[in-house]
Amino acid sequence: xxxxxxxxxxxxxxxWKMVPIGKVLISSxxxxxxxxxxxxxxxxxxxxxxxxxxxxxxxxxVSVSNEEKESLLLHDGDILLNRTNSYDLVxxxxxxxxxxxxxxxxxxxxxxxxxxxxxxxxVALWLTSFWADQMIKKIATRAVSQANVNxxxxxxxxxxxxxxxxxxKAIADLLSTWDEAIEKTERLIQVKEAKxxxxxxxxxxxxxxxxxxxxxxxxxDTITEKNxxxxxxxxxxxxxxxxxxxxxxxxxxxxxxxxASYKLIKRGDFxxxxxxxxGGIEYSNYQGIISxxxxxxxxxxxxxxxxxxxxxxxxxxxxKYLNLAVIGIRDGKQISIPDFLSIKIPVPPxxxxxxxxxxxxxxxxxxxxxxxxxxxxxxxxxGLMQKMLTGEWRIKPEIVNQYREA
Numbered sequence: 460x461x462x463x464x465x466x467x468x469x470x471x472x473x474x475w476k477m478v479p480i481g482k483v484l485i486s487s488x489x490x491x492x493x494x495x496x497x498x499x500x501x502x503x504x505x506x507x508x509x510x511x512x513x514x515x516x517x518x519x520x521v522s523v524s525n526e527e528k529e530s531l532l533l534h535d536g537d538i539l540l541n542r543t544n545s546y547d548l549v550x551x552x553x554x555x556x557x558x559x560x561x562x563x564x565x566x567x568x569x570x571x572x573x574x575x576x577x578x579x580x581x582v583a584l585w586l587t588s589f590w591a592d593q594m595i596k597k598i599a600t601r602a603v604s605q606a607n608v609n610x611x612x613x614x615x616x617x618x619x620x621x622x623x624x625x626x627x628k629a630i631a632d633l634l635s636t637w638d639e640a641i642e643k644t645e646r647l648i649q650v651k652e653a654k655x656x657x658x659x660x661x662x663x664x665x666x667x668x669x670x671x672x673x674x675x676x677x678x679x680d681t682i683t684e685k686n687x688x689x690x691x692x693x694x695x696x697x698x699x700x701x702x703x704x705x706x707x708x709x710x711x712x713x714x715x716x717x718x719a720s721y722k723l724i725k726r727g728d729f730x731x732x733x734x735x736x737x738g739g740i741e742y743s744n745y746q747g748i749i750s751x752x753x754x755x756x757x758x759x760x761x762x763x764x765x766x767x768x769x770x771x772x773x774x775x776x777x778x779k780y781l782n783l784a785v786i787g788i789r790d791g792k793q794i795s796i797p798d799f800l801s802i803k804i805p806v807p808p809x810x811x812x813x814x815x816x817x818x819x820x821x822x823x824x825x826x827x828x829x830x831x832x833x834x835x836x837x838x839x840x841x842g843l844m845q846k847m848l849t850g851e852w853r854i855k856p857e858i859v860n861q862y863r864e865a
Contacts, residue, residue, distance in 0.1 A: 465593050472850040475622040480570075480586075481614030483577040483621065487570050489610075490563035491531055496522040501561040503533065505541045508553035508567075510641075510837070511587040513539060515559055523562060531562035531569075536579035538570040538586065539563055540613070546606040550595035554583035568610050577619070581627035584634055585619050588848050589841075594618060620848065625862035629854045630847045637840040644833040648826055655822045656774070662815050664775040670811075672803035679756040681800070684723040691747035692718065695730045697738035699830065700768075701745060706834065721748035722755050727764045729756040729771065733793035736785045740771035754796050761809060765816035769823065770805070780804050 471477060491502065501518035508514075513533075523531070533539075535558045541551040543566045553567075563569060572579040585591055594617045599606040694704045701724060723746075724730060730741045730753045740756070742764070749755070758764065770776050784799035785792055807815070846852040 465590060465597070469590050469849055470851075471620055472622075472853070475620050475850055477618040478621050479615050480582070480617045480619045483573055483582065483619060484614065485571050485573045487568055487610050487614060488531075490565045490567045490569070491521055491523055491527060492565040493521050493523055495519040499523065500528055501559075503539065503553070503561055503563045503567065505544055505548075505551065505564070505566050508539060508541055508551045511552050511554055511583065512638075513553035513555055515561065518561060521562065521564075528562060532558075533561050533563060533569070534558050534571075536572065536574070538572065538579060538583045540568045540570055540586070540608065540610075542566060542568050542608045542610065542613075543605060545604070546596070546599065546601055549599050549606040550586075550592060550608055552583060552586045554580060556580075568613075576624075577621065578624055578627040578631055580631040580635075582619055584631060584844060585848050586617075588844050590849070591617065591619075620850070622850070623859070626854060626859050628862045629859050633854065634840060634843060634847065637836055637843065641833055641836045641840070644829055644836065648829045648833065651822060651826045651829065655819065655826065658819055658822060659769060659773050659775075662818060663770060663773060666807075667775060667779070667805045670805040670807045673806045674801055674803055675756070676800040678758065678760055678762065678804075678806065679729070680759045681796075682722065682724070682728065682755040682757045684755075685721065685751075686719050687721070687723045687748050688718050690723060691745065692721075693724065693743070693745055693747035693749050695732060695741050695749055695753055697741070700741045701728075701730050701743035701747075701749065703745060703747065718748055720751045722751055722753065723747075724749050724753075724755050725757070727758070729767070730754070731756060731794065731796065731799065735794050736777065736781055736792060738772070739777050739781070742768040742771070762806075763809065763812035763816045765820055765823075766807070766812040769816065769819050776804070 469477065495502070497520065499520040499522040501515070502521040503513055503515070503518060507518065533555050535555060537555040539553040539555065541549060541553075543549065544551065570582075572582050586595075595608060595613070598612050598616050599608050692704045693701050694707055695701050696707075699706075724743050725746045726744055728743050730743060730749060732753050735741075758767075780802055781794070781799065783802045784795050786795045786798070787793055843852075847854075
């Protein structure tokens with residue numbers, strides 16, 4: 460789909476117009492290229508851009524001069540664009556909704572909106588929409604393992620709707636209602652996950668050394684079943700396990716060409732990636748196909764998949780066991796699959812596995828339900844965005860007028 464065809468398909472109302480985003484910006488700026496340090500000022504990186512927002516928790520530090528710090532400090536209304544990443548993730552957006560004592564890294568570009576022309580929150584919402592994502596993907600240049608968005612090309616060819624500012628603000632506020640519901644649900648998830656972590660510490664971590672240990676290759680088969688083009692395309696995520704790609708935020712593109720090399724994964728299987736040392740091994744509740752970059756593990760002895768689902772995501776597994784299979788340093792770290800299959804992991808008696816899994820599954824079930832609720836809110840928001848940001852649905856004039864009077 461060309462940029463022109465994308466523009467023609469959007470179909471905005473006659474009293475709106477589409478303009479290059481550069482026409483509603485007052486500036487765009489690269490972040491600092493300095494590496495992380497022990498002290499300094501907090502720095503936002505591309506991993507901190509989540510669901511159109513910026514996660515300011517647990518930021519690393521960077522050492523910069525006072526002059527550079529003043530130049531790069533984030534302000535309320537800033538929009539961060541991830542200019543370099545994998546093709547799936549390039550173009551991610553993070554909206555800064557409050558001034559913070561933090562700067563941003565070089566793989567990000569700060570966009571500052573001319574508030575006389577457009578509402579920053581509305582522009583940020585547009586940039587997370589399906590149509591903006593399609594345009595950004597067309598602008599991106601692809602390399603072997605990553606893609607890049609040139610800010611000059613972005614400002615020239617990525618289009619944004621221009622409509623009366625009161626209507627922009629009304630749309631942004633309406634969609635913020637869903638953001639609040641999502642954030643409240645995600646806070647509840649964090650509380651439940653902290654409780655689950657404490658239970659895992661008591662029931663698993665403190666007992667690991669007393670259990671028999673066996674190499675994973677004696678417990679699991681590595682599966683390489685391929686040529687299943689009609690199976691559903693799945694994605695491997697660190698926070699939700701193996702799930703259908705259709706459940707993601709719409710920024711993950713379907714693979715180019717054939718999926719013949721993609722691997723079959725079944726319900727009850729596990730997926731391990733070269734980057735699993737960051738978040739553990741993922742469990743699949745679905746049958747489908749996943750990228751050949753993943754290793755599929757299928758139990759070959761009788762065990763409790765629920766027990767290992769929880770164990771493989773636990774802190775003690777990642778730090779004490781999985782780290783033994785990590786090779787490389789810094790950004791070159793990855794899991795050596797042969798090394799992982801040869802380390803020894805706990806294998807409690809089957810009855811203990813089931814008892815522990817049953818106890819922990821109560822809390823895990825509550826977390827899963829809350830995640831489903833959060834996903835429901837996100838789906839509703841995406842649907843509303845599709846309608847509201849293109850003008851297919853309009854806010855009542857009497858509501859818009861309230862913003863004119865404010």
